[in-house]
Amino acid sequence: MTEPPPVPPEELRPASISTKLSPQDIDVPGRKPVALSFATALVWLLIGSFFGDVASLKFQYPDWLTGSTAWTFGNVRSAHLNAMAYGWASLAMIGVSLWLVPRLIHTPLRLRRLALTGIAIWNVGLVVGVGSILLGHSDGVEWLEMNRRYADPLFVLGGGCIGISVIATLLHFRSEHLYVSIWYIASAFLWFPILFVLGNLPVFRGSEHAAVNWFYAHNVLGFWLTPICIGAVYYFIPKVLGRPIYSYGLSLLGFWSLAFFYSLNGMHHLIGGPLPTWMITTSIVASMMMIIPVAAVAVNHHMTMVGRFGALRYSPTLRFVVVGAIAYTAVSVQGSFTAFTEVNRVTHFTHWTIAHSHVGLYAFVTMVMFGSMYYIVPRLTGGEWPSGRLISIHFWLAIGGIAAYVIALSIGGVQQGLAMLDPKQPFQASAEAARPWLVVRTVAGFMLTAAHGVFVAHVVLAYRRKGQPGSVSWHRPRPIEISLAGKGRP
Numbered sequence: 245m246t247e248p249p250p251v252p253p254e255e256l257r258p259a260s261i262s263t264k265l266s267p268q269d270i271d272v273p274g275r276k277p278v279a280l281s282f283a284t285a286l287v288w289l290l291i292g293s294f295f296g297d298v299a300s301l302k303f304q305y306p307d308w309l310t311g312s313t314a315w316t317f318g319n320v321r322s323a324h325l326n327a328m329a330y331g332w333a334s335l336a337m338i339g340v341s342l343w344l345v346p347r348l349i350h351t352p353l354r355l356r357r358l359a360l361t362g363i364a365i366w367n368v369g370l371v372v373g374v375g376s377i378l379l380g381h382s383d384g385v386e387w388l389e390m391n392r393r394y395a396d397p398l399f400v401l402g403g404g405c406i407g408i409s410v411i412a413t414l415l416h417f418r419s420e421h422l423y424v425s426i427w428y429i430a431s432a433f434l435w436f437p438i439l440f441v442l443g444n445l446p447v448f449r450g451s452e453h454a455a456v457n458w459f460y461a462h463n464v465l466g467f468w469l470t471p472i473c474i475g476a477v478y479y480f481i482p483k484v485l486g487r488p489i490y491s492y493g494l495s496l497l498g499f500w501s502l503a504f505f506y507s508l509n510g511m512h513h514l515i516g517g518p519l520p521t522w523m524i525t526t527s528i529v530a531s532m533m534m535i536i537p538v539a540a541v542a543v544n545h546h547m548t549m550v551g552r553f554g555a556l557r558y559s560p561t562l563r564f565v566v567v568g569a570i571a572y573t574a575v576s577v578q579g580s581f582t583a584f585t586e587v588n589r590v591t592h593f594t595h596w597t598i599a600h601s602h603v604g605l606y607a608f609v610t611m612v613m614f615g616s617m618y619y620i621v622p623r624l625t626g627g628e629w630p631s632g633r634l635i636s637i638h639f640w641l642a643i644g645g646i647a648a649y650v651i652a653l654s655i656g657g658v659q660q661g662l663a664m665l666d667p668k669q670p671f672q673a674s675a676e677a678a679r680p681w682l683v684v685r686t687v688a689g690f691m692l693t694a695a696h697g698v699f700v701a702h703v704v705l706a707y708r709r710k711g712q713p714g715s716v717s718w719h720r721p722r723p724i725e726i727s728l729a730g731k732g733r734p
């Protein structure tokens with residue numbers, strides 16, 4: 245048996261993981277499922293952006309597209325949410341997980357055909373589900389709008405196939421130690437199916453149903469989107485910098501306190517709703533306790549970066565992932581603040597909540613996914629990114645767009661809420677207060693859509709130039725290699 249080839253510097257692993265196979269031996273067998281997840285995720289990103297733009301424009305042109313029931317605001321908004329959450333974000337995260345799990349436990353992906361089939365079925369579920377919303381067959385339950393009878397069985401089947409492939413891979417782990425990213429990713433694959441089935445059980449009625457609905461909807465954020473993205477951040481920051489994570493103890497604290505406190509948070513979506521006070525109060529206390537996992541993760545990531553911020557100039561992966569990590573802290577602090585009864589009274593029925601949603605789902609989840617793709621796609625194509633300029637344009641459009649989106653809706657939301665609570669003002673005044681900020685949101689939405697167009701075009705270009713060296717100043721290998729080898733650049 246020949247010795248495996250030496251590991252090149254940019255492939256340095258977190259220090260705690262031992263290796264017998266080369267990274268290429270591990271990556272190659274799983275390429276197809278990862279590529280299919282990414283390709284379809286990007287298609288859903290474009291579709292979701294289109295629905296988001298249409299929904300946003302309807303605030304400026306309420307009479308636009310009113311001739312057909314398919315294009316009412318309610319339908320388009322739900323189509324946007326589902327295309328983005330279960331299409332873009334989930335498929336991107338599935339792709340990242342199918343790539344990361346084998347890397348982290350040092351064994352190739354198992355049951356690859358099953359994973360491929362699962363991804364295809366998941367996509368059929370999305371087409372049926374989003375179609376069912378537009379055709380007026382929505383279940384009318386937030387975050388579970390896609391039709392329970394037609395679409396949901398496809399998600400269970402497709403997700404089941406993908407999950408079995410991930411579990412089969414996990415069962416073959418060869419490393420001496422389970423790195424923290426694995427805890428997060430593996431637990432997300434355990435939690436999400438339980439939540440999805442529970443959230444869809446047709447046995448709850450009235451306010452009981454509202455409680456189960458928000459238990460599901462909150463935990464899909466906390467136990468599906470969040471752990472996979474935190475797992476990715478825990479992988480990519482040490483990987484690109486070539487140094488181990490700052491503290492193993494803090495990563496343990498962050499993981500277990502997330503598992504404990506996040507599950508109790510759900511009822512903060514129903515503050516003021518018709519539920520027992522103890523349920524709401526527990527969720528508010530748990531929202532405050534979220535400071536523990538959030539601070540643990542933030543300190544750990546920050547301390548790993550300390551002294552190496554210069555690498556942000558050279559690594560697109562690091563840039564997007566670090567922005568995402570900072571946004572995780574921001575959305576969580578904002579969330580704990582929003583859970584205070586006095587704050588929630590002002591913000592609940594306003595655009596503030598939409599701003600918070602997009603700090604979470606865009607600035608955190610989407611940016612981490614972009615960063616992860618910047619790392620993984622060249623390893624799928626065997627070539628570099630063709631253009632440093634396109635990466636820059638993507639980054640700045642995304643940053644500018646999301647900053648404008650969030651700032652505008654946060655200010656507009658508070659003004660709207662204060663006007664709504666003022667008995668001297670008619671309801672119309674609250675809509676007027678938010679109006680200019682909604683125009684800014686539409687402009688921001690178009691910036692984000694342009695960013696997505698640039699990114700998708702760049703990925704297509706990278707695939708077409710498979711195996712060829714790129715002209716990327718971003719990925720100029722020297723500075724990264726120097727910093728990875730721990731010799732030169734800080």
Ligand code: HEM
Nearest residue numbers: 465512513531534575576579580582583592597601604605
């Ligand atoms: C400490 C962590 C967090 C806390 C305490 C928190 C708190 C809250 C609260 C109180 C609301 C309800 C606002 C209302 O309806 O009045 C909310 C909504 C929301 N949060 Fe968070 N949040 C946290 C983290 C996150 C993260 C990490 C994400 C994204 C990954 C996220 C995404 C959302 C979304 C999408 C909604 C809107 C749900 C809807 O109405 O459809 N949050 N959050």
Ligand code: HEM
Nearest residue numbers: 293296297299300321325328333597598601605689692693
């Ligand atoms: C092109 C960029 C985007 C635009 C223009 C956009 C626009 C919108 C609009 C207009 C709404 C409805 C707001 C309302 O009900 O008043 C919305 C809601 C929502 N969007 Fe986006 N969005 C974009 C990107 C994303 C992304 C990438 C995600 C997820 C990965 C996402 C997730 C959501 C969610 C979960 C909601 C529901 C929020 C809530 O109920 O609190 N959006 N978006």
